[in-house]
Amino acid sequence: MIKNRSPYIYLPLAFATVLLVGIFLGTQLSPGGGGVFSSGSGSGKFETVIDYIHDEYVDTISKKRLTELALTLLLPHLDPHSGYIPAEDLKGVNESMEGNFEGIGVEFNIQRDTIWVVAAIAGGPSDKVGIRAGDRIVKIEDENVASKGIKNEDVIKKLRGDRGTKVRVGIVRAGNMKKPLEFTITRGKIPIHSIETAYMVDGDIGYIRLTRFAETSYNEFIDAFTTLQGQGMKKLIFDLRDNPGGLLDVSIDIADEFLSKGKLIVYTEGRSYPRKDNFATSRGVFESSPLVILVDEGSASASEIVAGAVQDNDRATIIGRRTFGKGLVQHQQELKDGSALRLTIARYYTPTGRSIQKPFLPGSEDYYDEVSKRFDTGELENVDSVKLDKKNIFRTPKGKVVYGGGGIMPDIFVPLDTTGFTPYYTALSSKGLINDFALNYVDKNRASLKARYPNAKTYADGFVVDDAMLNDLVNYGVSKGVPVNTFQLQRSSFLIKENMKAIIGRSVGGSEAVYRTLHKNDKTFGKAVDVLRNGK
Numbered sequence: 194m195i196k197n198r199s200p201y202i203y204l205p206l207a208f209a210t211v212l213l214v215g216i217f218l219g220t221q222l223s224p225g226g227g228g229v230f231s232s233g234s235g236s237g238k239f240e241t242v243i244d245y246i247h248d249e250y251v252d253t254i255s256k257k258r259l260t261e262l263a264l265t266l267l268l269p270h271l272d273p274h275s276g277y278i279p280a281e282d283l284k285g286v287n288e289s290m291e292g293n294f295e296g297i298g299v300e301f302n303i304q305r306d307t308i309w310v311v312a313a314i315a316g317g318p319s320d321k322v323g324i325r326a327g328d329r330i331v332k333i334e335d336e337n338v339a340s341k342g343i344k345n346e347d348v349i350k351k352l353r354g355d356r357g358t359k360v361r362v363g364i365v366r367a368g369n370m371k372k373p374l375e376f377t378i379t380r381g382k383i384p385i386h387s388i389e390t391a392y393m394v395d396g397d398i399g400y401i402r403l404t405r406f407a408e409t410s411y412n413e414f415i416d417a418f419t420t421l422q423g424q425g426m427k428k429l430i431f432d433l434r435d436n437p438g439g440l441l442d443v444s445i446d447i448a449d450e451f452l453s454k455g456k457l458i459v460y461t462e463g464r465s466y467p468r469k470d471n472f473a474t475s476r477g478v479f480e481s482s483p484l485v486i487l488v489d490e491g492s493a494s495a496s497e498i499v500a501g502a503v504q505d506n507d508r509a510t511i512i513g514r515r516t517f518g519k520g521l522v523q524h525q526q527e528l529k530d531g532s533a534l535r536l537t538i539a540r541y542y543t544p545t546g547r548s549i550q551k552p553f554l555p556g557s558e559d560y561y562d563e564v565s566k567r568f569d570t571g572e573l574e575n576v577d578s579v580k581l582d583k584k585n586i587f588r589t590p591k592g593k594v595v596y597g598g599g600g601i602m603p604d605i606f607v608p609l610d611t612t613g614f615t616p617y618y619t620a621l622s623s624k625g626l627i628n629d630f631a632l633n634y635v636d637k638n639r640a641s642l643k644a645r646y647p648n649a650k651t652y653a654d655g656f657v658v659d660d661a662m663l664n665d666l667v668n669y670g671v672s673k674g675v676p677v678n679t680f681q682l683q684r685s686s687f688l689i690k691e692n693m694k695a696i697i698g699r700s701v702g703g704s705e706a707v708y709r710t711l712h713k714n715d716k717t718f719g720k721a722v723d724v725l726r727n728g729k
Contacts, residue, residue, distance in 0.1 A: 239263070243256055243259050243260060243263070244256075246259055247259060264277055269555065270555045271536075271537065271555060272521060272537050272553065272555060273553055273560045273561070274519065274521050274523055274535070274537055275523065275535060275536050275537045276534075276535055277532060277533070277534055277535075278532060278533045278534075278535065279532050280530055280531030280532045283527070283531060283532060283533050286533075288385065289385060289405065289407065290405075290407050290408060290439060290440060291385075291407065291408050291409075292384060292385050292386075292387065292407040292408050292409030292410070293382050293383060293384050293385055293409070294353065294382075294383055294385060295353060295354065295355055295356045295380055295381065295382055295383065296318075296349075296352055296353040296354065296380055296381075296383050297317070297318050297319045297352050297353075297360065297362075297378045297380055297381075297383075298313060298314040298317025298318050298319045298320065298381065298383045299311075299312070299313050299314065299317075299319045299324065299352075300312045300313075300314065301330070301348060302628070302632065303343065303344070303345060303348070304625070304628070304629050304632055305340075305629065306339065306340045306341065306342055306343065307329050307331070307339050307340065308329060308330040308331075308338060308339075308343065308348055309327070309328075309329055309632060310324060310325065310326055310327065310328040310329070310330065311326060311632075311699065311700060312326050312699075312700070312703070313325065313326065314383060314384075317381065317383055318378045318379055318380060318381045318383075319376075319378055322376050322377070322378055323376070324362075324364065324376060324378075325366070326639070326700055327366070327367060327635070327636055327639055327700075328364045328365070328366050329364065329365040329366075330348075330362050330363070330364060331363050331364070331365050331373055332361075332362060332363030332373060332375075333351045333352065333360065333361070333362055333363075334351075334360065334361055335361075336351075338351070339365075353380075354380045355380065356380055356381050356382055357379065357380065357381075358379070358380050359377055359378065359379050359380070360377075360378055360380065361375060361376070361377050361378075362375070362376050362378060363375055364376060367636060367639075384409065385407070385409075386409075386413060387403055387404055387405050387406070387407050387409060387410035387413050387414075388401060388402065388403055388404075388410075388413045388414065388416075388417045389402045389403075389404050389704050389708070390402050390703075390704040390705045390707070390708045391417035391418075391420065391421060391705075392421075392649070392650075392705050392708075392709065393421060393424050393425070393426060394430070394712075394722060396425075397425055397426060397427040397428055398426070398428045398429075398430065398722060398725050398726070399418075399421035399422075399424075399426035399428070399429050399430070400429075400430045400432065400708075400712075400718075401414065401417050401418065401421070401429065401430070401431055401432065402432040402708065403431070403432070403433060403436055403447075404435070404436055405436060405437065405438070405439045406436075406438060406439025406440050406443040406444050406447075406494075406495040406496075407439050407440065407443065408440065408443070410439065410440075410443050410447070411443050411446040411447055414447055414450070415450075415478070418450075418478060418479070419478075422478075427482055427483070428482060428483040428484070428485075428725045429479060429482070429483070429484050429485070430485050430487065430718070430721045430722070430725070431484065431485070431486045431487070431499075432486075432487045432718075433486060433487060433488050433492045433496040433499065433500065434487050434488060434489045434491060434492060434513060434717070435489065435491035435492065436491070436492055436493070436495075436496040437491065437492075437493050437494065437496070437517075438493050438494025438495040438496055438497075438519065439494070439495045440495065441461075441495065441498070441522065441541075443495065444459075444495035444496075444498040444499050445458050445459065445471050445498070447499055448473070448498065448499045448502040448503065449473045449474055449476065449477055450476075450477045450478050450479055450480075451477060451479055451480065451484060451499075451502075451503050451508055451509065452473035452477060452480060452502065452503070452506055452508060453473060453475075453477065453480045453481070454472075454473055454474055454475040454477075455472055455473065456472065456473040456502075456506050456508075456544070457470060457471070457472055457473075457502075457506075457544040458471045458472065458473055458498070458502045458544065459471050459498050459501070459502060459541050459542065459543060459544070460541065460542050461522055461539045461540070461541045461542075462539055462540060462542070463522070463538045463539030463540065465538065466538055466539045483725050483728070484503065484508065484509035484510070485509060485510045485511075485512055485721040485724055485725060486499065486500050486503060486509050486510075486511050486512070487512055487513050487717055487718070487721060488500050488511060488512075488513040488514070488516050488601060488603060489513045489514045489516070489717075490514055490515065490516065490517060490564050490567060490573070490600075491517065491564075492513075492516040492517060492601075493516065493517035493518075493519045494517075494519045496516065497516050497517070497518075497519065497520070497549055497600065497601050498541065498543075500516065500601045501543035501544070501547075501549060501601050502543065502544060504543075504589070504595060504601060504604070505543045505544035505545045505547075505587075505589050505595060506544055506589070506590070507589050507590055507591045507593065510604050510605060510721075510724055511601065511603040511604045511605070512603055512604065512605045512607060512717055512720050512721050512724070513603045513605075513606075513607055513717050514572075514573060514603065514606065514607065514608075514609065515567075515572070515579055515599070515600045515601065515602050515603070516549070516600035516601040517551075517564065517600055518549055518550060518551030518598075518599045518600035519549075519550060519551075520540050520541055520542075520548045520549045520550030521537045521539075521540055521541075521550055522537065522538055522539040522540065522541055523535040523536060523537055523538070524536055524538045543595075543597075545587040545588065545589060545595060546587060547585065547587045547595065547596070547597030547598075548597050548598065549597060549598070549599065549600050549601055550598070551563065551598065551599040551600060552598070552599070568609075573608065573609040574608045574609055574611070575608065576606040576608070579602065579606070580599075581596045581599070581602060582596055582597065582598040582599060583596075585597040585598040605720060605724070607716050607717040607720050608716075610714075610716055612684070612688075613684060613685045613686075613687055613688030613689075614685070614688070615678070615681035615684050615685045616678070616681060617675075617677070617678040617681035617682055617685060618681070618685035618688055618689060620670075620675045621666070621670050621675055621689065622692070624673065624674075624675065626666070626669060626670050626673055626675065627666065627689060627692050627693055627696065628696055629669075630665070630666045630669050630693065631692075631693045631696035631697050632696065632700075634662070634693075634697060635696075635697050635700045635701075639700065642656075642697070642700075642701050643701065646701055646702065648702055649698070649701075649702030649703065649705035649706035649709055650702075650705075650709060652698050652701050652702045652706045652709075652710075653698065653702075653706055653709030653710050653713070654709075656694060656697070656698070656701075657694075658690040658691075658693045658694045658697075662690075662693065663686060663689065663690060663693075666689065666693065667682065687714070691710065691711065691713075691714060694710050695707045695710045695711055698710050
């Protein structure tokens with residue numbers, strides 16, 4: 194069961210891109226008799242200035258617009274994670290944390306201005322009426338949406354809607370190209386899964402990848418863990434790479450599964466919020482078995498809480514690269530007009546007492562640029578280039594040195610592999626040509642692929658992207674304006690083939706086929722398997 198959640202929220206990094214507009218201020222105050230700025234530093238000064246500009250400015254401007262402008266400039270001068278969410282954006286922002294949305298339940302891809310169904314979510318509204326992978330959505334209601342330059346956000350806007358409402362779609366299906374099939378779909382609640390994949394690697398090693406800490410994530414984790422345990426799992430690789438965070442309580446619940454009763458998981462403290470310690474309970478399902486957690490520069494917030502908790506308690510091996518470094522706590526307060534405020538109210542600390550919040554200057558864009566600068570400084574490729582705060586040292590119960598002030602440094606560093614990244618590969622990838630080619634291949638060979646590879650493992654182990662397929666892709670690229678560079682092609686060929694195989698695999702064996710494919714050349718994953726196999 195999901196526990197009652199506290200209001201503390203670890204804000205995902207993606208929130209930084211939300212426009213900070215549309216806040217409701219409540220009752221506006223009229224200027225006092227002492228002049229427009231007579232309120233000094235007391236309350237009402239902000240409202241007084243807004244009223245003055247609204248009444249006296251040379252051109253007409255709404256109070257709402259003035260407020261939006263002012264608050265957009267104000268929030269970055271507090272910290273990088275405080276912000277306003279306008280009413281029109283709040284539902285979408287909350288959906289990712291609630292673990293569901295309302296719509297028709299398809300995973301789609303836009304290829305050559307056409308909406309292709311990659312998969313119909315099992316048991317969802319589209320699956321129930323018979324929509325299949327490979328179908329093209331050419332009409333929504335009576336509007337032709339094929340070859341109209343439609344974008345992802347347009348599709349989402351047209352297909353999402355309140356549960357119980359209906360939408361008509363026209364489908365073109367391979368083998369039935371003369372006349373579109375028409376389906377009426379009743380929208381429903383669609384889950385947003387936090388566990389992207391979970392599978393048995395080999396023998397007794399299991400793998401779980403968590404992409405966010407949402408309301409449903411703990412239950413999803415327990416379900417995945419129980420399934421793998423039933424298949425013989427005794428050792429676990431828990432992948433938190435590129436996981437931007439989420440709900441505090443969920444991170445505590447999941448960390449609790451790895452730690453024995455009484456171990457400190459995390460504590461929070463702020464000016465108006467006294468220290469609150471969070472300890473592990475006796476309900477953990479994996480408190481002593483071998484555990485590896487994978488992290489990288491995209492692991493933030495709640496991911497860092499879990500990684501910090503097991504590292505500081507000498508419970509697991511952390512493998513990968515230094516995490517993002519977010520140690521601030523936000524509280525979300527919804528406002529009367531349907532908008533919301535997320536305000537930083539506290540810091541969190543790992544069990545040894547370290548804050549892993551990296552430095553920031555209020556209002557500066559350098560905070561988010563810092564991750565990309567790690568590539569420039571060589572940190573992502575060389576452990577000797579990682580700059581740790583040697584004055585901010587802590588020790589675990591077994592004497593291991595850990596550092597505060599800038600993320601979680603893994604126990605085993607694995608450099609970023611940039612071998613296959615060339616301008617030629619980037620051109621093919623950024624133009625969507627690898628994706629287009631792979632989806633075309635699936636469309637022509639779907640039946641034979643399904644027959645030959647009945648599950649993700651058989652696909653990952655057996656399917657080969659050969660040189661003939663690679664040459665066909667190269668020629669396709671030339672036809673789309675990407676000339677071949679022989680030297681760069683040779684250097685990138687393995688990466689291009691891997692990408693093609695992963696994209697094709699999603700249509701054959703879902704996310705598991707994708708990750709089984711990618712893991713074959715994933716050095717961080719490979720190191721984790723090696724550590725668990727060798728018992729170190």
